[in-house]
Amino acid sequence: xxxxxxxxxxxxxxxxxxxxxxxxxxxxxxxxxxxxxxxxxxxxxxxxxxxxxxxxxxxxxxxxxxxxxxxxxxxxxxxxxxxxxxxxxxxxxxxxxxxxxxxxxxxxxxxxxxxxx
Numbered sequence: 001x002x003x004x005x006x007x008x009x010x011x012x013x014x015x016x017x018x019x020x021x022x023x024x025x026x027x028x029x030x031x032x033x034x035x036x037x038x039x040x041x042x043x044x045x046x047x048x049x050x051x052x053x054x055x056x057x058x059x060x061x062x063x064x065x066x067x068x069x070x071x072x073x074x075x076x077x078x079x080x081x082x083x084x085x086x087x088x089x090x091x092x093x094x095x096x097x098x099x100x101x102x103x104x105x106x107x108x109x110x111x112x113x114x115x116x117x
Contacts, residue, residue, distance in 0.1 A: 024093045025105075027112060033088040038063065041088075042081070057082075061089070061113060068098045078102070080109050089116055 016031040045052040045067055057064040061084030069076040078101040079092030091109045095101040 024095070025108060026090075026092050027108070028090040029116065030088040031086065033083055033086055035062070035083065038083040038088060060084075060109060066102065078105065080105050082109060082113065084113055084116060087116055089113065
C-alpha cells in the first residue's frame with residue numbers, strides 16, 4: 001500500500017463531499033453547508049452523550065466544535081468540525097488520547113481553513 005494521502009473515490013462519499021485520509025488523519029469537506037444543517041448535525045451528536053461529547057470552539061470559521069467518543073479504550077474517534085464559507089470541514093482521527101489529538105487536529109484545521117475560505 002502506498003504511503004501518500006488517499007482521496008475518496010467517486011461514490012465513497014455523499015454528493016458534495018470529498019475526503020482524504022493520510023496516516024491516522026481524515027479530512028472531509030462538505031459543500032453547501034447551511035447554518036441549519038450544521039446545527040442539526042451537532043444536535044444529533046449532543047443527543048447521544050454516551051457515544052459523543054461535544055464542546056464549542058471559538059475563533060475558527062463561522063462556528064466550530066470538538067466531538068469525541070468518551071468511552072474508554074483505544075481507537076476512539078476525535079474530531080473538530082467547522083462551518084466556513086458554506087462548507088463543513090471535519091478533521092478527525094482514531095486516537096487513544098483526546099488530549100493528545102486536539103492540538104494536532106487544531107493545527108491541521110487551521111492550515112486547511114486557509115485553503116478553503
